[in-house]
Amino acid sequence: MKLKADRATLLKALAHIQSVAEKRNTIPILANVLVSAKAGTLSLTATDMEIAVVEEIASGVTRNGATTAPAAVLYEIVRKLPDGAEIELDHPGGDAPLALRAGRYATSLNVLPVEDFPSMTAGVLPHQFRLAAGVLRGLIDRTRFAISTEETRYYLNGIYLHVAEGETGPMLRAAATDGHRLARVQTEVPEGAVGMPGVIVPRKTIAELRKLLDEEAGDVELSLSDTRIQFTVGSVTLTSKLIDGTFPDYERVIPRDNDKILRVGKKDFSDAVARVAAISQERSRPVKLSIEHNLLTLSAASPDQGTAKEELDEGRVAYHSTPLEIGFQARYLNDITDQIEKDVEFAFSDSAAPTLVRDADSPSALYVLMPMRV
Known part of the structure; x- marks a missing residue:
């Protein structure tokens, strides 16, 4: 793999990616970012086995390939390079280190095998619809404060996204509660959302998604099944496991x-x-x-x-x-x-x-x- 990328573009992508990479190092590969280059596109992927974030950016690829490198270290290096720098990444394959060069600066990073990097993006997500980024921001901002942090009540550790009957017909609703307060916000059901299962989106996923929404003015694509949800925000795809539990019948309170x-x-x-x-x-x-x-x-x-x-x-x-x-x-x-x-x-x-x-x-x-x- 060999490519050149603009420092500002690469830094923005790594900022999205590195916060998801597992920092506790219980499984070493989870601290790494998967770097994949193909046909003028650099793809960066990080996962902690609960969430996966993939971002694609344009780059000058001269040799296709893939490797994994420490996410936090790569981010820090790129962050500290001067504005306007052109960064070259070069990996000859196998166990050889990943070489990074920018002007007179050069470093090499130890890698782990691509085959060890887990995939969370396989499988069918049958329910798909689009939602304006501003609407999704509103659903999150007006409910997330009520998410419970009590781990024993794990089914309250997220936002319950579902379709329910409102006064004027079906509505897409977001609800959160910690037992002391309840927040419920609704919007018109987007085309394709009717028939979706009610799902509990975890607190960490909400936090990562909300950061991405700050930079998006268009629509967000949502795809989901009973066990996973995926958000496509511009060039970033965030895939997350859902909380396996039953959200309480909040209408009763x-x-x-x-x-x-x-x-x-x-x-x-x-x-x-x-x-x-x-x-x-x-x-x-x-x-x-x-x-x-x-x-x-x-x-x-x-x-x-x-x-x-x-x-x-x-x-x-x-x-x-x-x-x-x-x-x-x-x-x-x-x-x-x-x-x-x-x-x-x-x-x-x-x-x-x-x-x-x-x-x-x-x-x-x-x-x-x-x-x-x-």
Whole structure:
């Protein structure tokens, strides 16, 4: 294998690839990137056996071939080369090292056999559809904060992507929950998605995919089966195993009869929560909401630091129901309000029941938050 590639192009591809390569080295080949050159295209592949990322870039290939090299080391070398450098990669085959040259710089990297590199891209993915990158970004950003990190409840360690019946017909939904809060966002079902199985996309896959979506303005191709999902984002293909488990029937926890409605400006509310919560360093300390006609009082107390209180009154708050006191973890409140553009709408039942939270201007998303005792 012999080729020349532009440093900026190669660096961008290696940045996508190297974060997937296994760094713990339990299986040495997983720390390597598969480098394959053929007919003017350089293909780079990394996998940790759960996720595989493949990126293809144009390059001047003078000899076809393939090898594997340490992903992190190759990335660091290319990153530290000067802007505008032309990089030559040369591998004569077999166990010989991979030679890298750029200007007066030269290095050689030990390789491992291509035959040992595992493949995750084989097999049929029968369900295929396209989704605008911006729509997919929205589905992820407005749900990922609620993904559980509790490994024993592994079936909650991802986003549940599925088609469900909405008020206006079938909708493509993303849902995540950790037992304390639920996020559910929906969009119109793309052509080809009807009939897809409900799948749980793992947290790490979501993180890697989200990085790729920052650089894409067009459509993303999704292909999936019961056990794997594949995203094609521009020149990058990300393939992932799915979580083998059953996502809970989250519809059962969405309250239907909460009739005490509070409407408040997102910025006013989130800023007040942050100021009041600053009295305590404990992440789980509650903020109490005391609500009466067009008046919201937020308060928090710390045994060591003292107390804090802030009022939001008429003009910034709309509430016309019976008075209510309810408490929530400050971080959970802010995680939800961070997803909302302008006005937050809370629908309460009582101080012990789940609260429904919506973006007053966007019916596509809803959130459920469990209260805390205050």
